[in-house]
Amino acid sequence: MKPNNYITIAVGVVINKQDELLTVQKNGSSYYQLPGGKIEGEERPVDSLIRELNEELHILLKEQHCKLLGVHEAQAVNEAGKTVRGYVFQCEFVDQFEQIEPHAELREIRWVKKTEIEEVKLANLLKQFALPIWMEN
Structure with missing residues (x-):
């Protein structure tokens, strides 16, 4: 696939x-996905995640709160013909997450229980990579 399709x-x-x-x-969008967003320019993935969580959720994480789980590719759900290459991090739960509200381009925030996962329309990256990791723990 051509680089501009990623x-x-x-x-x-x-x-x-x-x-x-x-x-x-x-x-x-009708899909629920993991919080985060596009990496800009020469930005490191962890710096991008920290920036996006601040912009979209007003959460101030530090690098030590984030551990890379892996890099995974999946078909994009919101941009036809594109592939998402996602750097997926485990983020430490900090107290700020208890009072979050959507900002920037977010419409809704949803905390999903394992028992209701089948009821939620999930983006491919979340469904194919992050969900199996969470379900095993």
Whole structure:
């Protein structure tokens, strides 16, 4: 696939104290996905994730709160013909996550329980890569 068919993003897996997974829904999308977004220029993936969480959720994470789980590719759900290359991080749950609200391009925030995962329309990167990791723990 040509490089311009790729969208490179950094996203975070955040689990709260009730073992619920943080998902977000962007404006104009019917899919729930992991919080995060596109990597800009020469930005390091972890720096992109920290910036995006600040912009979209007003969460101030530090690099030590984020651990890379892996890099995975999946078909983009919001941009036809594109492939998402996602740097997926496990983010430490910090108290700020308890009071989050959607900002920037986010429409909704949803904490998902393992028992209701089948009811939620998930983006491919979340469904194919992050979900199996969460379900095993």
